[in-house]
Amino acid sequence: MTLEKRPVPTDPKYDDYDYPIEAPEPKPGHPGFTTPEQDAQVAQLRMMLEAAGYTERLDTLSMLRFLRARKFDVEASKKMFIDCEEWRKTFGGGLDDLTRNFDYKEKPQVFAYYPQYYHKTDKEGRPVYIEQLGKIDLNALRAITSDERMLQSLAVEYEKLIDPRLPACSRKQGYLLETCCTIMDAKGVGIARAGQVYGYLQQASGMSQNYYPERLGKLYIINAPWGFSGVFSVIKRFLDPVTVAKIHVLGSSYQSELLSQVPKENLPKHLGGDCLCEGGCELSDAGPWRDPQYAKPAKWEKPKVDTTAPAAPTAGEEAPAAPATTTATEAPAAA
Known part of the structure; x- marks a missing residue:
């Protein structure tokens, strides 16, 4: 089967990559070589996880990995992702902090x-x-x-x-x-x-x-x-x-x-x-x-930004009114 190379459909809400995101070889379900149906399954899985209250690690590459692991069965991929997130919360007192x-x-x-x-x-x-x-x-x-x-x-x-x-x-x-x-x-x-x-x-x-x-x-x-x-x-x-x-x-x-x-x-x-x-x-x-030529600080090393607080005004500016609702999902999640 010949795989057609296609752009990786990214979501600006979650995808914040500073490195190449196309796979080097044409393999089914890998970034750059997905079908329109698989792209739709990425969006479906992300939407289902958002509805379940998850806001982190919902970037396109992660969604594709979980879908490939479960042969693009969206329900099975959702369960695997949730099991993983629940483990992360408890392992070592919380894996992010660990x-x-x-x-x-x-x-x-x-x-x-x-x-x-x-x-x-x-x-x-x-x-x-x-x-x-x-x-x-x-x-x-x-x-x-x-x-x-x-x-x-x-x-x-x-x-x-x-x-x-x-x-x-x-x-x-x-x-x-x-x-x-x-x-x-x-x-x-x-x-x-x-x-x-x-x-x-x-x-x-x-x-x-x-x-x-x-x-x-x-x-x-x-x-x-x-x-x-x-x-x-x-x-x-x-x-x-x-x-x-x-x-x-x-x-x-x-x-x-x-x-x-x-x-x-x-x-x-x-x-x-x-x-x-x-x-x-x-x-x-x-x-x-x-190697300084290729290395960059890991995203987990950077302090988390509190997206629930308005930005501090600069000198001479009036502080903006706080929005009615702001959630952590409005900031890009770590890839």
Whole structure:
């Protein structure tokens, strides 16, 4: 099927982008390649959510992600969005405030037992996310931190992926990037350790699947233990074919395929690349989001504007009368 490129129909009430918003490839339901029916479904979903009292994160790109995650079933997309917003209100005392104020002071100690970090980009310009599963030692971690703190850190890093990481990458590439390239290194994972970490990983993967839809670009599971490929061949029968196509299970001879996706100079040396960041790649947070040419402050870093109060008059001006009704929905929501 040939997809016709079309302008992204934005809504000035919610869409406030300072980076490219057209997808680089013609994929159904992606920005720049939607049908008139899909554009109408975006408007319908937004209208239904407004009627339910929601005023934030109703921008066009977000609406499209939730709709794609539910095959453009508007009712199912609405439920997924509401479930996500209700989770955001309660998680960590409120995810918006948590993101602004989270201080992961124990991070260097935690990473000694569970490195999980964003580091530079793949060949398509997406952020690369790395986890070293074989180092996980939950007993040691719980002497330093808690499962709750680790999950909070994961959520905060997802928020930072959305802004500022992906916008910076989109500016650098000149097209919209909404996903990341994930590398999970299973070296050292054995049956004895797998049981110890299963509960935590289940919570972490549930967060990704339920509250951050359409954020996975590619997933490489490297150093997969013997027998894992057979297990995965059974699991993938229950997964969406689109998701299965993103997952690559590789053994210890993974370097050639991984380096076809990630430039050698961007890949940490312990994974077969050339990169040796000062202080360690896992703590560097290196990427376009650190480059002044592409980086901009995240919208969640900016103080919220009180749209219920009239602007202060300048010298010599008379203060304007307050409007009869003004709501927060009159200000653009964060993209």
